[in-house]
C-alpha cells in the first residue's frame with residue numbers, strides 16, 4: 203500500500219489522508235452530502251459555530267446533518283468558558299465523531315471577540331480553552347485544532363507544542379497569518395518545523411486542488427494529511443479527482459454531468475433550507491457553470507433570479523442544452 207492509500211490515526215479514529223476543509227457558507231450539509239457521492243470515507247467538517255450558538259439556539263440548526271455525512275467532525279469557535287461544556291455535550295450526543303476548535307479564522311467579526319486566529323495571540327486563553335475542551339470531551343471523540351501561521355506574528359511552532367502538550371489529537375495548519383487572508387504565499391518551511399516538532403499528525407490546508415500539489419506539500423513539509431478547501435466549492439467531485447490521481451487513476455467529469463450536479467445541489471438546498479434555499483445556492487453556481495458555453499451570460503441570468511421556480515427552469519434549460527451539445531459532439 204502506498205503512502206497515499208494509508209490512513210492516518212487521529213485519536214481513536216482512522217481516516218484517509220485527504221479530507222475536506224471547513225468553508226463557512228459553502229461546505230454546508232447539501233455540499234457535504236454531494237461530496238459523499240464521490241468520496242465515501244474521507245473526513246468532512248462542519249462550518250465553524252460558536253459554543254454559545256450551539257448551546258443556545260432554539261432550532262438546533264447547527265447540529266443538523268445527515269448520517270451519510272459521516273465521518274463528520276464538528277468545528278467550534280470559542281473565546282470564553284461560558285457555554286463550552288454544554289455545547290460539547292450537545293455535539294457528542296448528536297453523534298459527531300470528532301471536535302475541532304478553530305484558531306485560524308481571520309475575519310475581523312470573529313477575531314474582534316478574541317475567537318478564531320486571535321487566539322494565537324493570546325496563549326493563556328488558548329491554553330485555557332484547549333484544557334476545557336479536553337476535559338469536557340473526556341476522551342469520547344478525538345479533539346483537533348485548526349491554526350494559521352500566527353495572528354500578526356508567526357508563532358505556529360509555539361502554539362503547536364502547546365496544543366500537543368495539552369492533549370490535542372491532531373493539528374490542522376493553514377500557514378498564512380491573519381493579515382495574509384487566503385491568498386498570499388504559504389509558509390511551507392514553518393509547517394515543516396511544526397511537523398518535525400510534533401508526534402501527533404499534522405494536516406496541511408492551503409491551495410491543494412490537484413494531486414501534484416499535495417505531493418509537493420508532502421515533500422516540502424512532511425505533512426501527514428491534506429485538506430481540500432476551495433477546490434470543493436461547486437465541485438463536489440474534486441476530492442475524488444485527487445484521490446484517484448493518487449492511485450494512478452484518472453477521474454473526469456463532463457460539463458453535462460457537472461450541470462446535473464448543479465441541479466441536484468439546487469434541489470438539496472431547497473430540501474434542507476426550504477424555498478429560500480436557492481439564495482445560498484447562488485454562491486455555488488458560478489463554479490458549476492464555468493465550463494459551459496456563454497458561462498458569463500448564464501451566470502448573470504441565474505444570479506438575477508428572484509424565485510426558486512425561476513432558477514430551476516433556467517437550470518433545467520442549461521442541463522438540456524448541454525446534454526444536446528454533448529450528444530452533438532459524440
Ligand SMILES: Cc1cc2nc3c(=O)[nH]c(=O)nc-3n(C[C@H](O)[C@H](O)[C@H](O)COP(=O)(O)O)c2cc1C
Pocket residue numbers: 223224225226227228248249250277304306307348376384407408409410429430431432433
Ligand atoms: C469562504 C471561506 C470560508 C471559510 N470558513 C472556514 C471555517 O468555517 N472554518 C475554518 O477552519 N476555516 C475556514 N476557511 C479556511 C479553509 O478551511 C482553508 O483553510 C483555506 O481556505 C485554505 O485552503 P484552500 O486553499 O484549500 O481553500 C474558510 C475559507 C474560505 C475561503
